[in-house]
Amino acid sequence: MHRVLISDPLSEDGIKPLLEAADTEVIQKPSMEKEELLEEVAKADALIVRSQTQVTKEVLEHGVNLKIVGRAGVGVDNIDLDAATDNGVVVVNAPDGNTISTAEHTMAMLMSMARNIPQAYHSLQQGNWDRKKYVGVELKNKTLGVVGFGRIGRVVTRRAKGHRMNVIAYDPFLTREKAEKAGVEHGTLDEVLALADFITVHTPLIAATHHLINKDAFAKMKNGARILNCARGGIIEEEALYEALQSGKIAGAALDVFEEEPAINNKLLELPQVVSVPHLGASTVEAQENVAVDVSNDVMEVLRGGNAKQPVNIPSIPEEMQDKLTPYITLSEKLGAFLGSIVRGGLNNINVYYSGELTDVDPTPLTRKVVKSVLQLFVGNRVNDVNSYKIAKDKGIEINEQKTTSTKGFTNLLTVELETDEETRSIAGTLLNGLGARVVRLDGYSVDVIPEGHLISIHHKDQPGAIGRVGSLLAEHDVNIATMQVGRTDIGGAAIMILTIDKEVGPECQEHLAHVEDINRVQYLKL
Numbered sequence: 001m002h003r004v005l006i007s008d009p010l011s012e013d014g015i016k017p018l019l020e021a022a023d024t025e026v027i028q029k030p031s032m033e034k035e036e037l038l039e040e041v042a043k044a045d046a047l048i049v050r051s052q053t054q055v056t057k058e059v060l061e062h063g064v065n066l067k068i069v070g071r072a073g074v075g076v077d078n079i080d081l082d083a084a085t086d087n088g089v090v091v092v093n094a095p096d097g098n099t100i101s102t103a104e105h106t107m108a109m110l111m112s113m114a115r116n117i118p119q120a121y122h123s124l125q126q127g128n129w130d131r132k133k134y135v136g137v138e139l140k141n142k143t144l145g146v147v148g149f150g151r152i153g154r155v156v157t158r159r160a161k162g163h164r165m166n167v168i169a170y171d172p173f174l175t176r177e178k179a180e181k182a183g184v185e186h187g188t189l190d191e192v193l194a195l196a197d198f199i200t201v202h203t204p205l206i207a208a209t210h211h212l213i214n215k216d217a218f219a220k221m222k223n224g225a226r227i228l229n230c231a232r233g234g235i236i237e238e239e240a241l242y243e244a245l246q247s248g249k250i251a252g253a254a255l256d257v258f259e260e261e262p263a264i265n266n267k268l269l270e271l272p273q274v275v276s277v278p279h280l281g282a283s284t285v286e287a288q289e290n291v292a293v294d295v296s297n298d299v300m301e302v303l304r305g306g307n308a309k310q311p312v313n314i315p316s317i318p319e320e321m322q323d324k325l326t327p328y329i330t331l332s333e334k335l336g337a338f339l340g341s342i343v344r345g346g347l348n349n350i351n352v353y354y355s356g357e358l359t360d361v362d363p364t365p366l367t368r369k370v371v372k373s374v375l376q377l378f379v380g381n382r383v384n385d386v387n388s389y390k391i392a393k394d395k396g397i398e399i400n401e402q403k404t405t406s407t408k409g410f411t412n413l414l415t416v417e418l419e420t421d422e423e424t425r426s427i428a429g430t431l432l433n434g435l436g437a438r439v440v441r442l443d444g445y446s447v448d449v450i451p452e453g454h455l456i457s458i459h460h461k462d463q464p465g466a467i468g469r470v471g472s473l474l475a476e477h478d479v480n481i482a483t484m485q486v487g488r489t490d491i492g493g494a495a496i497m498i499l500t501i502d503k504e505v506g507p508e509c510q511e512h513l514a515h516v517e518d519i520n521r522v523q524y525l526k527l
């Protein structure tokens with residue numbers, strides 16, 4: 001039974017997939033104090049949050065069984081992604097579910113600010129009929145500057161153009177061609193700041209965007225410009241905004257998010273030219289149901305051993321590649337486990353080579369599976385797809401991935417090579433149509449082995465009787481041989497045999513085997 005802890009309020013309809021799943025137990029505890037959160041997360045296999053719960057390193061370290069953190073929304077700045085990776089916890093988010101709601105909210109905030117609606121409403125509530133004080137401005141023919149031209153920035157642009165606004169956008173990944181296609185003017189940040197009557201930010205809160213709109217930025221803006229933040233507190237430096245508003249440089253601000261939330265004693269809220277609400281961008285019935293459904297499905301997929309669809313801290317397998325890559329995942333894991341079981345010495349390099357049809361795809365997800373399988377044998381089961389590369393890096397193990405043309409006659413070939421301080425070993429496998437994973441080369445010898453169950457790898461001298469002696473000795477230990485593969489480089493030279501056997505071979509039997517005439521090296525492994 002998977003235990004799923006939900007620590008922020010989620011749509012009941014949205015989490016139905018979780019509530020109705022026979023293999024999940026859902027604990028909903030919004031607004032827990034830290035101590036209770038640490039207690040609950042220690043028992044959880046999955047944690048689902050919005051923006052309120054701070055998923056810190058401490059929380060993640062308490063989550064000893066945690067496999068996944070699901071963010072029912074876009075921004076993951078409340079989650080310590082490095083700590084999640086270090087602890088082998090995949091983080092997923094729901095990047096599409098609240099785009100429309102947030103874009104519509106941005107337009108609502110834009111128009112509320114342009115026409116002083118909240119201020120006029122409060123004034124009227126206080127019994128004043130004051131029409132002159134709340135004269136606003138039109139949007140038509142005004143320039144909207146969009147900083148961050150992603151999902152929300154694009155929808156806001158479309159809505160603003162519907163109000164006959166001119167739009168100029170800045171985004172480090174926005175080219176002139178893409179801007180032209182989207183019907184917006186392409187600008188640098190400085191150009192956006194200088195030309196816009198209204199500026200709206202739609203970037204993530206990352207190091208590069210923290211205080212992106214600071215005192216210098218305000219100085220570059222038009223006198224009387226207005227600014228919106230329906231993205232993340234911290235993109236706009238609040239102290240600088242306060243000064244710009246007080247000086248009259250900036251005529252107004254519409255704030256959905258704040259550097260510190262809840263924003264209870266924030267002095268910006270005291271200013272009459274500021275329109276503000278408590279982080280409501282995604283607070284619609286539709287958005288909350290969307291993000292809850294998306295994150296619930298991804299959490300269940302991962303808890304059931306599947307791959308995350310929207311991972312944040314590991315590369316995702318693109319939808320269109322999943323069908324092609326998935327069959328190779330088992331092969332990758334088996335090859336890594338096989339070679340990792342028999343190699344000796346301290347690991348320095350993990351080299352993975354792809355040839356044949358595997359050169360048509362980005363094989364990184366497969367390399368990640370190889371690395372995980374190898375490292376598990378050296379570091380233990382705390383290694384998984386999420387932290388395998390980080391652990392390899394921390395241990396100075398180099399990972400090399402290469403596409404080659406040498407297919408050795410196979411339509412697809414995946415070769416794993418492990419370099420240690422004692423030796424270099426290699427294994428190659430292929431996927432046979434309908435027959436699954438096969439090992440076709442080991443240390444340069446041609447073989448044909450199904451990589452599963454109990455196996456023995458033996459290096460020996462190609463001499464009459466060597467194979468028979470192995471068979472007899474195994475019989476003495478009541479070990480039955482299911483299949484035997486023999487490979488050699490030349491007559492009477494070095495050779496290899498790989499046996500699949502019906503049960504485990506203990507250290508005593510391995511020791512006896514290693515002393516059989518012409519036998520050089522014996523390794524038992526279980527896949």
Ligand SMILES: NC(=O)c1ccc[n+]([C@@H]2O[C@H](COP(=O)([O-])OP(=O)(O)OC[C@H]3O[C@@H](n4cnc5c(N)ncnc54)[C@H](O)[C@@H]3O)[C@@H](O)[C@H]2O)c1
Nearest residue numbers: 074075102148149150151152171202203204230231281282
């Ligand atoms: N207020 C809310 O309730 C609410 C709701 C949803 C999202 N958000 C916030 O809005 C942000 C944007 O959401 P989205 O779905 O559009 O994300 P997105 O990833 O689709 O778009 C973000 C864009 O920002 C751009 N960007 C990154 N660094 C930049 C920089 N230095 N300068 C300019 N642009 C930069 C990226 O290139 C990307 O195009 C989210 O990260 C989230 O924090 C807030």
Ligand SMILES: O=C(O)[C@H](O)COP(=O)(O)O
Nearest residue numbers: 050051052073074075282
């Ligand atoms: O990043 C987001 O998706 C928004 O900020 C929504 O945050 P919320 O889930 O706390 O409303």
